[in-house]
Amino acid sequence: MTLAIQLPQTGLRRYGSLLSPMAWGALAVAAAVVLLSLFAPVLAPYDPDYVDLNNVLAGPSGQHLLGTDALGRDLLSRLMHGGRTSLLGPTIVVIGSTVLGLLLGLVAGWSEGWLGKVLGRVFDLLFAFPALLMAMLAIALFGKGLFAPILAMTIAYVPYVARLAQSLVVAERSRPYVQAYRVLGFRTPWVVLGRVLPNLIPTVGAQSTLNFGYVLADLAALSFIGLGVQPPTSDWGAMIEESRGALLGGYILPAFWPALVVVMVVVAVNVIGEELSDRIGGKLS
Template sequence: MSAQIAGLTAAPGARLRALGGDWLQRLCLLFLVVFVLVAAFAPWLAPQDPTFGDLGAGLVGPGAGHLLGTDQGGHDTFSALLEGSRTSLVGPLAVVLFSTATGIAVGLFSAWRGGWTDTVLGRLLDVLFAFPALLVAILAVAVFGKGMTAPVIAMSIAYMPYTARLVRGLALQEQARPYVAAYQVQGHSGLFIAVRRLLPNIGPTVLAQSTVNFGYALLDLAALSFLGLGVQPPTPDWGAMINQSQDAVLQGQPLSAIVPAVAVVLVVVAFNVVGENLGDRLAGRDS
């Protein structure tokens, strides 16, 4: 019986090894690897201090001293772009990690307990679904002040229901499989079965959903910074760069606004392509 159980629980690993990817997915994966490396080594890659502004060099076009020119405050756009990748990585990563961890816990508990527990948790998730993540983040800023901490916590709560609902549905499907009954017959506890055996089986699908969530979280946090409610100057941030460079666009130097906007779009699209492709392949649908 143990051999049969091992064979049943080995399926996710085999599915993951079978994952390939077309040229678009591989290109997006390469782009995301570069994005992470740039964010990790931004302080060493930036040619200038992005927080230092030379008013005498404001709105300078691309040149030898400034690869992408400067904004109206004289900040080097290329250096600010590299440094801004750090907040664009850390913020969404914190949202995804917290929302995924809590969503997995809530989803597994709801599916395993069932009955009135499942009903109550389901209604609570419905209430959370009614509030967009960006709106919840704005409310958090209104209560706790501007910055990154409050919006990240608020958006983590807003994103949690997506993972919780997914995990609950997958867990209910897995509970009907023979290996769960086999472990129950062997006397294993529900916690052991859910965490050590059931969770690894649904983990790849949850990973695909979390990848998509990362892109949306990045977009929401960039929008919050664009509104002036997220990352505050002088810390570089892509959303804040777009907001601060609106006047530069009108004065004929749009790069300081266009470049971070393009960076946001490319990263969000890359995460969505990778996440959707991963989800399709795990579900057995060729892309």
């Protein structure tokens, strides 16, 4: 028989040597931002909270590479330190929603009875709530800061992962190799966690990468409207918010830099995520 079968590849091997130059560029940008933020205490030229009222709203110079804000604080140092909080939030949300989403998706996809159906409806229900609205609700309950938005965002992003995982599990469950495991007498938890789960990780990983960008932008927006990270902690969204006064006075740079960084990171993460899901999707179809 001449059956042309395109083999679906599963497992981490799908990631191997599959990035385009564009994705490599995006990866470089993301890596640079992460490293600069991570080593901010060592690399940053100034204390991010050091106020120098003799030197406010200065343009870029040898002393202050990106200039200073309305309180004379060094913008580069604030950006680098701000990255620590701005990147930490999405990281926790993505890890949390991926783990929770995978587990719920596995359960929903594997159980043929009412449990799967109920979970599916719950995911639908969660989809209906905008993530930002849930975050504001959580802030109203738990107060401002990082904790409430992260908790709310984690829950809001669970259905994106769970829905995907569920559909993958349903497809995987009917495959002969999974049925062979059943006939061979392997226990369901072993098959699901040990054999099926690893085959889902590349596809789910691509989705979670995309989620990272969205969460970053959402959290920055929360900080911008003053509900997220509170001053004086530096945060990209908060930095934009603090610069509103300067912006009205005609000083663009204090708001421009953090906005630029947010856009760069979101775009970079999206490029990487799209690339991964394209490659994996292409190989699956």
